[in-house]
Amino acid sequence: MDCRAVSAPPPLLQRRARGPAVAVVLAVLAVLVAGAVLYVRGALPAAVPVxxxxxxxNDYARALDHVRPGGDLDFVGLGQDRAALERFVASLASVSPRLRPELFPTPQEGLAYWLNAYNALVLRQLLERHPDGVGSAWFGRFYWGHAWPVGGERLTLWALEQRILGEYGDPRVHFALFRGTRGGPSLDGAPYQPEFLDAQLNDASRRFMGNPRHVRLEGDTVHLARLFETRQQDFLAALPEGRGGNVLQFVWAFLPDTCEERPGCDTRGDLDRACGPRLDKCRVTFMPEDLSLPDVADAAARR
Known part of the structure; x- marks a missing residue:
């Protein structure tokens, strides 16, 4: 019997053997990455039920009955009306301005649909995560980690905000999108409606500007919500001067003249006096967003 050791295959043969396996792994990774990108961007199809x-x-309006005047949510009451919210979310699968444009013939009708859809889906997801909220979702997964069937597409919140609502080119939309945080834009107590949409968007912008969490003046420094930094180019593009303007000009347009409704807020006159007529004498800093859940129960406990 020949007991000599069997020699190992030459290195070249080893490399050749590993080559196909590496290629398969890379191909699988490429497919997974491509699928993840399509998923996040809302580019995957969904069934369209009858x-x-x-x-x-109407069902969404019933859910909004649980929004308190300050913007906090009564999650106990919302949970009791969960069936109404579920019906509205389910109805999104059957119709959208992209699937049935004849049902939404004006930009106002389309935009109102998408705003209500986005905010309802945030509410739906908050109910699932209550009481954890947005802050516990790693790397912003709250906005891209789940996709819903909407008018024949599977859409994440990220896709709704970035790809669809961005097409309307109205920077006031950023103040109308409820992000599920106490530091972000707050919900109104009524759905967005096409016939009142312009006024509702103005109201949403004024609510945001009139909140010291979002705009606060200290001497010659203006503290702004982080939203003004992340969406600054959208706000500047809406100014007569275009992107060469000052974001404080956009802020000024929606600041209140008085603080009767929100004591302690800053007014247009305050900004004029501190920053000069051209609003160029102030330093601007951006504040981090309060990611806590806007739960009326938590607000009551802090009092």
Whole structure:
């Protein structure tokens, strides 16, 4: 019997053997990455069920009955009305301005649909995560980690905000999107409606500017919410001067003249006096967002 050791294959043969395996792994990774990108961007299809009836925001309006005047949410009451919110979210799968444009013939009708859809989906996800909220979701996963069927597409919150709502080119939209945090834009107590949309967007912008969490003046320094930094180019593009303007000009346009409704806020006159007529004498800093859940129960406990 020949007991000599069997010699190992030459290195070249080893490399050749590993080559196909590496190629398969890389191909699988490429497919997974491509699929993840399509998922986050809302580019995957979804089934379109038969609509149960004409599309209306009535069930969503019922869910909004649990928004308190200061913007906090009564999650106990919202949970009791969960069926209404679920019905509205389910109705989104059957119709959208992209699937049935004839049902949304004006930009106002389309934009109102998408704003209500986004905010309702945030509410739906908050109910699932309550009481954890947005802050516990790693790397912003709250906005891209789940996709819903909406008018034949599977859409994440990220896709709704970045890809669809961004097409409307209205910077006031940023103040109308409820992000599920106490430091972000707050919900109104009514759905967005096409016939009142311009006024509702102005109201949402004024609510945001009139909150010291978002705009606060200290001497010659203006502290602004981080939203003004991340979306600064959108706000500047809306100014007569374009992107060569000053973001404080946009802020000034929606600041209140008085603080009767929100004691302690800053007014247009305050900004004029501190920053000069051209609003160029102030330093601007950006504040981090309060990611805590806007839960009325938590607000009551802090009092």
């Amino acid at each position: 609509a149960a009836g004409p599309f209306t925001p």
